[in-house]
Amino acid sequence: MAAALLTVxxxxxxxxxxxxxxxxxxVAKWLMLTALISVSVGSASAFFLVSLDWVTSWREANSWVIxxxxxxxxxxxxxxxxxxxSVEGGNNLLLDNIHRPATRIRFRMAPLVxxxxxxxxxxxxxxxxxxxxxxxxxxxxxxxxxxxxxxxRDRRLVLIAGISAGFGAVFGTPLAGAVFGLEVFLIGxxxxxxxxxxxxxxxxxxxxxxxxxxxxxxxxxxxxxPLTPEYAFYAALAGVAFGGCAIVxxxxxxxxxxxxxxxxxxxxxxxxxxxxVVAGFVWVIGTTRYIGLGIPxxxxxxxxxxxxxxxxxxxxxxxxxxxAGFKGGEVTPLFFMGATLGNALACWIPLPIALxxxxxxxxxxxxxxxxxxxxxxxxxxxxxVACGPYVAIACIMAYLCSGHRGIYGSxxxxxxxxxxxxxxxxxxxxxx
Numbered sequence: 368m369a370a371a372l373l374t375v376x377x378x379x380x381x382x383x384x385x386x387x388x389x390x391x392x393x394v395a396k397w398l399m400l401t402a403l404i405s406v407s408v409g410s411a412s413a414f415f416l417v418s419l420d421w422v423t424s425w426r427e428a429n430s431w432v433i434x435x436x437x438x439x440x441x442x443x444x445x446x447x448x449x450x451x452x453s454v455e456g457g458n459n460l461l462l463d464n465i466h467r468p469a470t471r472i473r474f475r476m477a478p479l480v481x482x483x484x485x486x487x488x489x490x491x492x493x494x495x496x497x498x499x500x501x502x503x504x505x506x507x508x509x510x511x512x513x514x515x516x517x518x519x520r521d522r523r524l525v526l527i528a529g530i531s532a533g534f535g536a537v538f539g540t541p542l543a544g545a546v547f548g549l550e551v552f553l554i555g556x557x558x559x560x561x562x563x564x565x566x567x568x569x570x571x572x573x574x575x576x577x578x579x580x581x582x583x584x585x586x587x588x589x590x591x592x593p594l595t596p597e598y599a600f601y602a603a604l605a606g607v608a609f610g611g612c613a614i615v616x617x618x619x620x621x622x623x624x625x626x627x628x629x630x631x632x633x634x635x636x637x638x639x640x641x642x643x644v645v646a647g648f649v650w651v652i653g654t655t656r657y658i659g660l661g662i663p664x665x666x667x668x669x670x671x672x673x674x675x676x677x678x679x680x681x682x683x684x685x686x687x688x689x690x691a692g693f694k695g696g697e698v699t700p701l702f703f704m705g706a707t708l709g710n711a712l713a714c715w716i717p718l719p720i721a722l723x724x725x726x727x728x729x730x731x732x733x734x735x736x737x738x739x740x741x742x743x744x745x746x747x748x749x750x751x752v753a754c755g756p757y758v759a760i761a762c763i764m765a766y767l768c769s770g771h772r773g774i775y776g777s778x779x780x781x782x783x784x785x786x787x788x789x790x791x792x793x794x795x796x797x798x799x
Contacts, residue, residue, distance in 0.1 A: 743759050
């Protein structure tokens with residue numbers, strides 16, 4: 368009895384200290400949590416990147432494995448149907464839990480999305496890596512909410528920190544990763560209450576990934592002309608084209624997914640059929656240029672003119688792959704589409720090829736994910752500050768032109784993009 372009373376007295380004393388000096392306790396608490404998130408998510412991201420490089424290299428050296436894409440898709444479908452049904456919502460499940468914290472996200476989301484993404488790339492699907500990084504980051508971070516018995520309000524911040532850590536670590540862009548986590552779930556508004564967890568986790572996870580000596584692809588924009596009214600107009604025009612690309616990709620992926628669900632009732636059969644179609648296309652065109660991440664083509668887009676249809680082919684392959692139920696992300700394919708579309712626009716827009724490729728690289732993503740600030744910061748981190756004005760114009764125009772559409776259906780409209788879209792605050796994109 369005496370011991371219990373002593374414990375209660377100490378708890379009340381601690382609570383009194385927290386009320387008197389809230390800032391030191393708040394900072395100490397979140398520095399501890401973000402350190403744990405940084406180490407775990409950064410290490411997981413490093414393992415994912417190394418594994419992804421390995422399966423990509425093996426596939427390119429053994430292209431016969433693409434014929435097994437339907438089998439790989441069927442296995443991924445079976446895995447999620449029987450083991451991962453509770454986490455199949457993926458990125459949208461994370462966003463839903465940020466808006467309305469419910470039951471803790473099961474840890475199985477992380478290994479399942481890792482296995483599914485590696486399988487998709489091993490057998491030749493066209494997908495990215497951002498979805499995997501976000502889901503791994505969110506699932507790993509959410510385990511700390513139960514460990515430390517955090518309140519629902521704190522759980523929101525933990526999920527944002529996990530998303531920021533995963534994004535920043537997998538792309539090597541911690542500032543963009545932090546702002547992405549703050550910006551992605553609520554269109555038109557930023558949650559400043561999570562600014563410390565988001566930046567702490569993103570910077571820490573990026574450091575941990577580099578500590579594991581895992582590198583990232585480098586891109587170069589050699590020439591950036593001074594911004595003039597004429598060049599600003601051309602940048603805005605390019606931004607409109609990038610926003611249109613984002614709309615087409617989102618619509619095509621959504622329609623493809625609905626078509627597969629309508630005609631194929633058993634979910635594991637959808638990636639089997641979709642994998643057969645993708646593998647058939649690869650065999651018909653005779654190149655692996657449009658499968659996987661497509662990093663070599665993205666690098667080429669900054670260096671030399673490319674065939675104009677490249678962006679459309681990647682769009683088609685990615686919409687088929689993801690719409691059929693394969694796992695991965697949309698962002699790196701969006702980088703591919705944007706960079707190659709910018710490269711093609713150089714035939715009509717008098718700006719350097721590398722600059723247009725860089726603008727498209729981030730602007731299509733800005734339009735598709737509704738995260739213009741994160742995309743502008745990403746460009747500054749990847750390409751340097753000189754391209755900033757051009758990138759900002761392109762990202763803003765793509766963001767405005769894409770309207771209330773996007774690749775994340777669980778995004779909520781916090782503030783309408785402009786008056787022409789009416790008052791749609793508080794509604795999810797999937798409901799519009």
